[in-house]
Amino acid sequence: MADERVAALKEPIDVAEYLFKRLHEVGVRSVHGVPGDYNLVALDYLPDCGLKWVGSVNELNAAYAADGYARVSKFAALITTFGVGELSAINGVAGSFSEHIPVVHIVGCPSTISQRDGMLLHHTLGNGDFNVFANMSAQISCEVAKLNNPAEIANQIDHALKTCWLRSQPIYIMLPTDMVQSKIEGARLATPIDMSEPENDPEAEDFVVAEVLKNLKEAKHPVILVDACAIRHRVVEEVHQLVDKTNLPVFVTPMGKGAVDENHPNFGGVYAGSGSHPAQAKEIIESSDLLLTIGALKSDFNTAGFSYRTSQLNSIDFHSTHCIVRYSTYPGVSMRGVLRKVIDQVDPSTLSAQPSPVVENEVEENLDDSPTITQAWFWPRVGEFMIPKDVIITETGTANFGIWDTRFPEGVTALSQVLWGSIGWSVGAAQGAALAAKDAGNGRRTILFVGDGSFQLTAQELSTMIRHKLNPIIFLICNDGFTIERFIHGMEAEYNDIHTWKNKDLVKVFGGEDTCKTFTIKTKDELNELLADEDFQAAQTLQFVELYMPKEDAPRALVMTAEASARNNAKLE
Template sequence: MSDITVGAYLLRRLRELNIEHLFGVPGDYNLGFLDQVLDSPGQTWVGNCNELDAAYAADGYARLRGAAALVTTFGVGELSAVNGVAGSYAESVPVVAVTGMPATAVAAAGGWVHHTLMDGEYDHFGRMFAEVTVDRATLSAASAADLAAAPAQIDRVLRAMLRHSKPVHLNLPTDVVLARVPAPDGPLIAAGVEEATEPALLRAFLDDSARLLDGARTVTVLAGHEAERYGQREPLGELLAAAPVRAAVFSSGKGVVDETAPGFAGVYTGEFSQKAARAAVEDADCLILVGALATDSVTGGFSHHFTAGRTIDLRPYGASVGRAGYDGVRMADAVAGLTGLLREAGLPEPAGYGRPAGCGRPAEYGRSAGYGRPAGEAVTRTAAEPESLTQRQLWASIEAFLPPRSVFLAEQGTSFFGGQEVPLPADGRFVGQPMWGSIGYTLPAALGTQLAAPDRRSVLVIGDGSLQLTAQELGTMTRYGASPVIVVINNDGYTVERAIHGATASYNDIAAWDYTALPAAFGGGDRAVAVRAETPAQLADALALAARTPDKLVLIEAVLSRDDAPELLTALAGRFAAQNDYGA
């Protein structure tokens, strides 16, 4: 059996996971590993402007590829990335965080070297990562036995990442990187290695489910983010095709089911949902939850209404039917079994089944003002319509523009609450961060999604306040040939925070930037174009330009009033204000 370096062993395993790009920032403790990244066939180093941005980019990449890798240096680098890794943990995104650390002997001696806390302790930062990862390992060259264990440690950690769909952490000392170990003698994940649900347990779950479905005339599937993370996109499509059932999604699971298919009722946000989504979820005789965690931000501040006695709830490795629990039932097995039950159930077609996609759009996004027109088609303004661009016009134009198979990213805040109601095109994807909600996330994430799926145009809508946190990654995008469309909502500050509290407070103000100057300032050159839109017609022209330039980064500064907000945000802001209890 041939020998390879530990670094090459890790890279080979990452290639098995379809990881072709590694994100991060160089530091002297990871440079030896980065040498091997540069020499690794089919893999590309993506140098970000800082480690937090690299973690965000890896998160976006993993949502399209199924896994991602982040590389930082010890202490200062890894701690800069920990917020991004925490977001991946909260949102169940599989990312391996690789930290280049001082040599084994240096750490064992407790040397007071740079990037440490000068106390001789080398596991401070690993313990911090333990809180936001599901497994971690510090590789060692202290003895031949320690080194021989490195491949098994790498494999164990990566398998934990895949099983739990959450981040993991590997400390890679400088002297371990080049040490030689046997090359892998088999695949990381062998066919059939994932244990199926114990047959008797699965049968009991399905028998109980069949009793709940018996006599049900209306069935609705409500999907969340775990359905996407655990590979249930295609199986859910098969389930929904097996019988005339309704489908809705939490905003966290938007895009996991086909929004153009018959029966799609929209995004469910508790009492703030549009009528079709609320009726489909709350009035169903049987509600099937698939990876749908009912968090405050996706349920309208816990305003959802599920009757436990009529609910089948599927989680990655457990399920319930009514109040009966079935720990150990795998989501994949449960979805497959329920598909068979529904195929045999003979459900009647519910009223309104098969109406056009987009039934869940907000009422204010009406067809007037060019809603759904072809991208670039001029907007005809009525006499009563204001010349200035409004939220209603913005989201109507975005819906009209989204190309088939595109990746639509919506930044947390104003952008997310408007974007979650925009119907996706055929085979579209949606990326947001409603549960962790770290502002600035989606700009680097768009770098990750565009590199992960270059055949899909990434379209990002982000607020001006959020953009200012991570704007420098515009330079990274053009450096690596990424060509997303970025719509910057310039509404003079943190409109989402103003809606919740401090409408006129100075802490919700931001500096006034020249947003159209940013691509050039960050080195975009002829690989980027930037325009400003203050009216519906100008926005239509800008999006038409974006459609004509698929090989360029296109930044559109959309100027809106600071007080104009999507209807959903306005409604939810009151709920969040009451929840925070700041008083008058």
């Protein structure tokens, strides 16, 4: 029967080749992961499909790197082996699920025969259950595809990839060893996967559009607030068209940073409740009688400890799967179609548009007489160092909160993990982001800001950056431990301390002594001199900067959010 099936194929192709050519089709050029005996034969197919094997130092870092790669290139692939490998990656994949990042997780697994017979194999729990790990990953995947039947595999792959794109979340593909070289129909590759979004029901969409237009016309102080899912679900172009057409003031949340050109005259800064910058942003948003939110994710850290003071009665929320007009929810009406019709139909002359506050990098305002580098001075200062189209990665903690006070140049892509908040994520993500920029060949600089505590969790990924000749600028903030945890609880607690490393020496340890540059910066003058250096600005090689700041200094937004988090943790009911 199998021979008859293969004979009926127009263009027989191996499953692994089909899968990897589809990955290349959707934009993947480098594949992250760690080799294991259940995926080795599949890995042999990568070069002939136009894909480069990255090879991270462990699966967790590989998952973080795939996450960063997808945020820059829009799609990523991760390959691990059954059980031990995939479980090491699961935290990173869960972060991608939480934050709406399209990552394809391919797991090489025992053959279908071994699974059928319940064989006692290595990397299993020894109980004959070969679905247990897939069941775990089902909770953090928008699609699970077990490639067990050659007659179904091509459909499964195409459907899973489309789902990954439309949902902007990870998918899990289980690839048995005996399916890797099984033949399926290759003629399908001549037709690209249809990634187009389903159209909204016209009647429902038109009703929502009419409601939006009516509320806009009646409002005296309407404003726009852009959040993470505007980026994740690819409506940034519509956002800018809406701002240009309506001339309304526009703000971003911390997770939405980078979604709006921060040099646009209508850009008013970061709104995060009590953590807003500039301070006028909070006043304008919370006094508005109509707030248009686009892609909102109102998590605790994204709202500076749930410190929003806005009313749903005055809000219209646009989401990827529904829209909410005041207290009425319209399921199945996605934001893209609604936004496009609003842009086409709105009459700017009928709108009341107030001016936006001026947003600047407030370097002089935060300058003191001390040579010490303070958080308040540092973040506006590095804002002046950034150039258009930089890729900026900030670790959850000090850097993530400090960047709120940095005004970006045009075209900056900002990566942060505000919702999932896994310590150490940024180092792997920076590797993936830098690789995505290199694969695109666009010369974009990649700049990472990470604390010394976070760095210790994933420092090995520095080795992968050196191996692939990536050129990130790494600012390692040395302030003696886990600053964000100190401000939540235990300023002097031993559990928030770390052992002091000679961090920049790791560049030498990992083989970058002859190709990379390292710096130790302890004063404002030293930092100013470094940032003004043309070779440093050019970022032609990996540059590692040990940057020293006081232990008990933190960005103002971190202090406020940490206090709110401590209060939430202490609540009894």
